[in-house]
Amino acid sequence: MHPAGAALPLLALLAANGTRVLRCVCTHTAVLKAVDGPFALSAGEHVMWSKYCNAPRRYYLHGSCETLDPPSVAVPAVARLVPHRNYEWPPPPPPPPPQPGSEEGWRCANGVVGLRSLGIDEAYQLVEDIQCRVAADCIDSCSARGLADMEWNVETLKTDHLRNTILAQLLHAVRSTTKAIDERVICYVGRALRLLHVNGTALEDIMAAHRELLSSNLRDAAQLFSLGATYLSQLVVPLAFEHMGNHTTHQRLDGWIKDMERVRDMLDRKLKDWVHDMHSVLEQIPTYKIEEDKNGTEEYLIRLPLLSHRLLIYHVPQLSFREDFGALCKEQQPQASQMFGLTDALYTFFRTFWFQHVLGASFHYVNTVEEEWQLEDRSNATLYVDTGCMQLLANALDHPTCPLEDLPPEATEQRERCRVQLWNDMVQRSPYLPVTSYLAYTQRAKVNLCLLAWMAANSFSICQDVPFSMLRSVHDARCYFDSPDHQSCLGSNATDAICSVSRAILFMKCRDFFSLKPAEKCLVGLHADGSYVKMFNQMWREGDFEADGKPTEITLSYKDSLNNATLKYKDFKIDSLKLLEISFIAVNILFRFLAAGVYMYLPHLRNLPGKIFLCFQITGIIQILCSEVVYRMAGVPDVSTAVLIDSALTLLGCIWLNSFCYQMYACIRHLRLPNDLRPAEARKVFCCQALYALISWSVVCAASIALEKTSKYYLFHSRIILLVGISLSIAFNLICLGLVGYMYLRNRNSMRQLKIYSKNKFGSKKDVLFMSVKTVILSGIGVIIRIGFHQAQGIAQFVYYVHIATMMQGPVLFVFFICNGTTLPLLRDRVLGWFNPDAVGPGRELCSAAERNLARMRKELSLPAESSF
Known part of the structure; x- marks a missing residue:
């Protein structure tokens, strides 16, 4: 008879009611072996005993010695998760004779009889079929009903029979899941080895069969992982309570439960990451290719895509919750180190006995070739x-x-x-x-x-x-x-x-950013009866990867x-120079307002260049109010919009300087003073100049806003447009001022050739200083220097010093454009006139108001004649 022919009916008999019938059969076999000796077992019983009932599986828990050494609660708690043997020892007392309708007792008795009649081949077939069915049976029967979303409270934890009942169901679910995973791995390995070493079978058939076998194995494993991860997370609170929290006072237990539930959620998140990746691996199985291994020792090899199970090695092998958060949370929760140590140990149990066991066996017996990700090292990017x-x-x-x-x-x-x-x-x-x-x-x-x-x-x-x-x-x-x-x-x-x-x-x-590994780890042996023993300390093997460890130098x-x-300049700025910065900003705004007021107050400054310079001052005032007051002190608008406004106003200020410098060039080019224009003509020219300035400024700003607001990809291009606009504007100023200087030198040389000499020099040292500073201000070189400092990295404090220094621009403008030999005396006389209206200033010594009016009329009539001439 074919082996499967005798095994299948017995398999159906033993597989009923989960594993209880199998456990009964294994217990009967253990008693027979203990009483009559191993030679009393039949061939079928011997195979069943050695391959299933007493199949050895050792469980070792490894981790940091600080987590596992006594008085750690992690080891005794995790030891309770180790699956029990497939038989009961010592055996229970003999049951009474099976009562009519006792289905389980009847199946156990018939299973014992059927097992004794099997031959070796039939017994091996039976054991393999049982091992392959355990996972499917566990998926249906290992779940703890209603405990997936269990929320613990003081009453449930303090009531022993409630807590013990729930804890027993959770422990049974986790133990059964571990046992099912063990048996599923053995089933897969046996079938895979036979499949991959069958001669005379087409490669395409082997590839299809192995892919289906691998998918089936990983699919069952993924369901078991998902089921077990839920109950393993639910075990955190009751295990912690029994091993460390049962002495907590009733008043503090609420807070203790809340903290433990947060620790549970942290573990659950880590476990669900593994489960998600396992389902992702399942999606990639159809892309695995099997081909002949022409260079290796194996007969076939599996060619893996980039997104394969091999990426799971980058999951952290051990959690470092205790090391990272134990001391940090001690004030919040005195038992934090023990809480996190238990979580670390449960994670290691999950990874070692479930994931590592399944994945290691699934690809251990065939060679694999991985797809390489063709991307260079990014450590210096x-x-x-x-x-x-x-x-x-x-x-x-x-x-x-x-x-x-x-x-x-x-x-x-x-x-x-x-x-x-x-x-x-x-x-x-x-x-x-x-x-x-x-x-x-x-x-x-x-x-x-x-x-x-x-x-x-x-x-x-x-x-x-x-x-x-x-x-x-x-x-x-x-x-x-x-x-x-x-x-x-x-x-x-x-x-x-x-x-x-x-x-x-x-x-x-990132080759330069791998984390350091701990110096050593401890190994603890776990036994099926819940006992444990520390084995030894071991060094980390080469190749162990600790993703969340300590950073390298x-x-x-x-x-x-x-x-x-x-980053440090922010704290430096706020802590040390905040008062100084605010003072400089206030002084800057004050003097800019004074300079603008003087230009609006004095008649001789309300000419065309004066109006342009007034626009420059107003633009500067608005820029300071927007960037230094509204944004820095009120926090609006958002920083990106504030940068755009600040950059746009910087550009507008440079464009006003363009108009001012061009007027200087035009006056010297046409030998015309600014005051020669009549008020109506000056207004007309100013409107044209302002229109040209605003049109060019609007075009640049519209392009920048469109790029920056349309897509964040174009932020770089937006800043480039503004930077180019500012640079071109300053270059235009330099050209105009250069032409003014060239024309001055050419005229001076011409006068010397005509032998026209004058005892008057160009000006005093004070006048030369004033003209030099005005030239630098009007050229916009200071803007270029400031922006140049901003491009540098590593000099943040110096950039801040430059920023504070630019806040002195208001006083500088007031001194060098107001405090000169022409404007300051006139301003002084006008101010003194408020207090003494009868005082006559320089140039106003005529006898009466009528004579002064007559002189002004004659001057106005003479201007057109001189202009036409």
């Missing part, structure tokens, strides 16, 4: 990101918060906003962003790409509450690097994309350089 968000990342690492504390809603919203902002900055992929204003300098920070990835993906950072899927991270990173203009291929949303891509960049493309040096160069 840089880009520009939002300074405020970088400051948030730095603060999260320098001053981490305990995850058991309640974060204010504003902090959570700020983290989400920064994740979106940093992703937008990363999408722009700009290694350099031109700075057109001081606000732009404070807005952008040049950062190393790998440093940004490390700061974002760190345990303390803004991504700690974002689920982690390694396959999705690599998929998103590949989309980011290979399809820069098509972000629709991302698997993550805009809020989580920075976290997803950062993890893949850090783990796979290179990482810390990058972070320190970022703090010193770009």
Whole structure:
């Protein structure tokens, strides 16, 4: 008879009621072996005993010695999760004779009889079929009904029979899941070995059969992982209570439960990351290809795509919750170290006995070839990101918060906003962003790409509450690097994309940013009866990967350089020079208003150049009010809009200087003084000049706004347009002033050739100083110097000094444009006239008002004649 022919009826008999009938049969076999000796077992019973009932499986828990050494509660708690033997020992007392209708007893008795009649081949077939059915049976029967969303409270935990009942169901579910995973792995390995070493079978048939076998194995494993992860997370609270919380006072138990539930949620998030990745691996199985291994020792090999199970090695092998948060949360919860240590141990149990066991066996017996991601090392790549968000990342690492504390809603919203902002900055992929204003300098920070990835993906950072899927991270990173203009291929949303891509960049493309490994770890043996024994300490093997460990020296040096160069100036500015800065801003605004008032008050300054210079002053006042008062002190508008306004007003100020310098050139070119124009003609020319200035300014600003507001990809181009506009405007000023100087030198040389000499010099030293400073101000060289400082990295404090120095522009303009030999005496006389109306100033010595009016009329009549001449 074919082996399967006798095994199948017995399989149907033993598989009923889950594993209870099998346990009964195994217990009967154990008693027979103990009483009559191993030779009393038949061939079928011997195979059943050695391959299923007493199949050895050792369980070892490894982790940091601090977590596992006594008086740690992690080891005794996790020891309770080890599956029991498939038989009861010592055996229970003999049951009474089966009662009519006792289905289970009848099946056990018939199973024992049927097993004794099997031959070796039939018994092996029976055991393999049982092992292959355990997983499916567990998926249907191992669940603890109604406990998936269990919420613990004081009454449930304090009531022993309620707590013990629920805990027993959860422990049974986890133990059964572990046993089912063990048996499913043995089933898969046996079938895979036979399949891959069958001679005379077409490669296509082997490939299809193995792919189906692998998919079936991983599909069952994924369902078991998903089921077991839920109950493993639910075990955190009752296990912790029995091993550390049962002495907590009734008054403090509410807070203790709340803290433990947060620890449970942290573990659940980590476990669900593995489950999500396993389902992602299942989606990739159809793309696995099997081919002949011509160079290897195996007969066949599997060619893996990039998104394969091999990416799961980048999951952290051990949690570091205890190391990261134990001391940090001690004030919030005195038992925090024990809480996090238990969580770390449960995670290690999950990863080692479930995932690592399944994945290691699934591909252990065949060679694999991986697809390489053709992307160079990114350790030296840089880009520009939002300074405020970088400051948030730095603060999260320098001053981490305990995850058991309640974060204010504003902090959570700020983290989400920064994740979106940093992703937008990363999408722009700009290694350099031109700075057109001081606000732009404070807005952008040049950062190393790998440093940004490390700061974002760190345990303390803004991504700690974002689920982690390694396959999705690599998929998103590949989309980011290979399809820069098509972000629709991302698997993550805009809020989580920075976290997803950062993890893949850090783990796979940043060789200088690998984390340090702990010096040693401990190994503890766990037994089926709940006992345990410490085995030994062992060093980390080469190849172990600790993703969330301590940063390397290179990482810390990058972070320190970022703090010193770009971020520290914010604290420096606010803490040390805030009062000085406010004082300079106030003085600047005051003197600009005084200068503008003088130009509006004195008649001889209300000529064409005076009106243009007045527009320059008003523009400067508006710029200071917008950038230094409204934004810096009121916080509106947003920083990007404030930068755009500040840059646009800087450009407008330069354009007003263009008009002023052109008027200087036109006056000397046509040998005409500014006061020669009649008021009506001066107004007409000024309107034309203002129209030309505003049209050119509007065109540049409209182009910048359209680029920046249409898409964030064009922020770089927007800043370039403004920077080019400012540079061209200043270049025009320099050309005009250069032409004025050239014409002066040419006229002086011409007068010398005509032998026309004068005893009067060009001016005194004071006049030369005034003219030199005015030339520098009118040329806009100071604007170029200020913007040049903004482009530099690593000199943030000096940039701030320059920024404060520019606040003295108001007093400088007042001194050099008002306090001269022409304007200041006239202003003084007009001010003194308020107090003494009868006083006669210089040039006003005529006898009566009638004579003064007659002189003014004669002067006005003589101007047209001179002009026509």
